[in-house]
Amino acid sequence: MRTNTERRTALVDAAIELLAELGARGLTLRAVDARAAVPVGTTSNYFANRDALLVQAGARVYQRLQPEDPALARRIAKARGREAYTVVMREVVSRIAEFRTGFLALLELRLEATRRPGLRALLTERVRADLDANVAYHEASGLPGDATGVRLLYLALNWLIVDQLTLPDLFSAGERDELVAEAVTRIMAG
Incomplete structure (x- = not known):
């Protein structure tokens, strides 16, 4: 998995926006790529699967709520x-x-x-x-x-x-x- 923390954060923030806008069903790795304006496949380079992305999104929401x-x-x-x-x-x-x-x-x-x-x-x-x-x-x-x-x-x-x-x-x-x-x-x- 990739370790560029700025890119990872941008992807998780894009996932949060998608969850809010489209719900959990609208959250796909490709949708995150599109929302974050990164090449197709970038999100899958940072997150092994959708579950890993969901967990990171949960952690990031709480981080941003502080x-x-x-x-x-x-x-x-x-x-x-x-x-x-x-x-x-x-x-x-x-x-x-x-x-x-x-x-x-x-x-x-x-x-x-x-x-x-x-x-x-x-x-x-x-x-x-x-x-x-x-x-x-x-x-x-x-x-x-x-x-x-x-x-x-x-x-x-x-x-x-x-x-x-x-x-x-x-x-x-x-x-x-x-x-x-x-x-x-x-x-x-x-």
Whole structure:
């Protein structure tokens, strides 16, 4: 397999875009070649098969979902009251919703994971690590609520993001912000 990391990244990013646009059925090695504007056969030089590409796409989506903004990371680290926590949760929901293709690709990958054990293992490990890190941060920060509240907030906000991406006219931006605030208030009460 080839090791040019820039080319590999471009191919995986093309796969993410295809997953979001065409679904898992539209993801072929040739389609990735075309989307990445590389010669036919390039993707097969980097990935042994479609499963390997799907696993790499799953890992890359999570890599791209990590906040790159140091100011956001600092705000997350300093959020202490319910109001500050609400602001951070609104920013997180907005940031994820702005990476529309990534989150839609992730939904496709989750559906594929029901049929692909390697992909399921990767996604399970990644989501579990994120949840555990969120719970650990929450407990260390002294914010109100408990580990169950963090998990419930994760579930509620993830579905809000799904609705925002798949049914964008269901809630206005203002309604979305109000729902985030209410979720934080009701779930994290304590």
